[in-house]
Amino acid sequence: SAVISQKPSRDICQRGTSLTIQCQVDSQVTMMFWYRQQPGQSLTLIATANQGSEATYESGFVIDKFPISRPNLTFSTLTVSNMSPEDSSIYLCSVEYMSNEQFFGPGTRLTVL
Amino acid sequence: GNSVTQMEGPVTLSEEAFLTINCTYTATGYPSLFWYVQYPGEGLQLLLKATKADDKGSNKGFEATYRKETTSFHLEKGSVQVSDSAVYFCALSDGAAGNKLTFGGGTRVLVKP
Numbered sequence: 001s002a003v004i005s006q007k008p009s010r011d012i013c014q015r016g017t018s019l020t021i022q023c024q025v026d027s028q029v030t031m032m033f034w035y036r037q038q039p040g041q042s043l044t045l046i047a048t049a050n051q052g053s054e055a056t057y058e059s060g061f062v063i064d065k066f067p068i069s070r071p072n073l074t075f076s077t078l079t080v081s082n083m084s085p086e087d088s089s090i091y092l093c094s095v096e097y098m099s100n101e102q103f104f105g106p107g108t109r110l111t112v113l
Numbered sequence: 114g115n116s117v118t119q120m121e122g123p124v125t126l127s128e129e130a131f132l133t134i135n136c137t138y139t140a141t142g143y144p145s146l147f148w149y150v151q152y153p154g155e156g157l158q159l160l161l162k163a164t165k166a167d168d169k170g171s172n173k174g175f176e177a178t179y180r181k182e183t184t185s186f187h188l189e190k191g192s193v194q195v196s197d198s199a200v201y202f203c204a205l206s207d208g209a210a211g212n213k214l215t216f217g218g219g220t221r222v223l224v225k226p
Contacts, residue, residue: 033213042202042216043157058213092157100145100164100212104157 002027002097004105012111013083020079021108023093028073031096034066037107038089049076049093083112115140119203119217126193126224134188134220136177136203144205146170146179146186147214151200160188160201193224 003026013019023032032049046066047055055068070076080087090107097103119136126132138144148160148170161170166181177188186203203217 031212042218043214044216045213048213094214096212100206100208101147101159101162102206102212102214103159104149106156 002029002095002103004093004095004103006093006105006108008108009106010109010111012113015084015112017083018079018081019083019110020077021091021093023076023078023105025074025095027097029095029097030073032070032076033094033096033102034068034076034078035092035094035104036089037092043092046078046091049078080110083110085112088112115144115205115207115215117203117205117215117217119201119220121218122200122221124220124222126222128195128224128226129192130224132188132190132193132197132222134201134203134222136186136188136217138184138186138203138205140184140205140207142207144207146177147204147206148175148177148186148188149202149204149216151202151219153199157202193222195224195226198222198224 005024007022034046035043037043045058046061047057049070051070067079092107094102094104116139145164147162149157150160161172163170163179169178175190200219200221202219204214
């Protein structure tokens with residue numbers, strides 16, 4: 001399986017600010033995804049991070065709020081922009097490694113005050 | 114669209130009891146099915162998977178069988194341990210949708226000694 005790291009592991013931010021979350025994989029992968037897990041809830045896909053092109057966003061998520069970069073096959077960033085308390089969640093990246101299995105990073109726990 | 118429905122928790126059991134977590138799905142194609150587990154304070158881990166009808170996934174004493182006729186993928190374990198206390202997520206991946214995962218709401222399981 002792939003080894004996935006995320007930075008930061010947690011942060012407390014003020015409303016109106018932005019936070020960029022990094023996801024690093026120890027091997028080249030084609031598919032990378034960003035999910036959100038709101039407190040006590042399940043996981044919801046935000047977008048698919050495409051290498052060399054714009055991310056593909058799910059319904060309800062927009063690029064202005066969640067800009068994503070994917071400069072190469074091992075790295076991606078998700079920015080949570082103009083944050084409000086409703087953005088308090090765990091943000092997880094995942095990669096599809098082989099045999100359509102997805103492996104998840106440890107997550108970034110974000111609290112917005 | 115795709116959806117996954119799983120029984121709500123929490124499920125509280127005594128050690129060595131039998132565990133069943135029901136999961137049913139709706140999908141337009143022929144999805145792959147997964148169970149993920151989230152132990153307290155940890156990230157999401159793939160527990161088992163099945164990629165076609167009648168496949169049985171198994172791992173760590175857990176089993177689930179892909180039942181196309183009932184669109185179900187129920188998770189079972191014959192004798193649970195305290196260490197099985199976690200939140201369990203059923204999920205599907207539809208290749209036609211780019212292999213992104215659709216998750217159920219999660220079921221919290223608490224095993225008491």
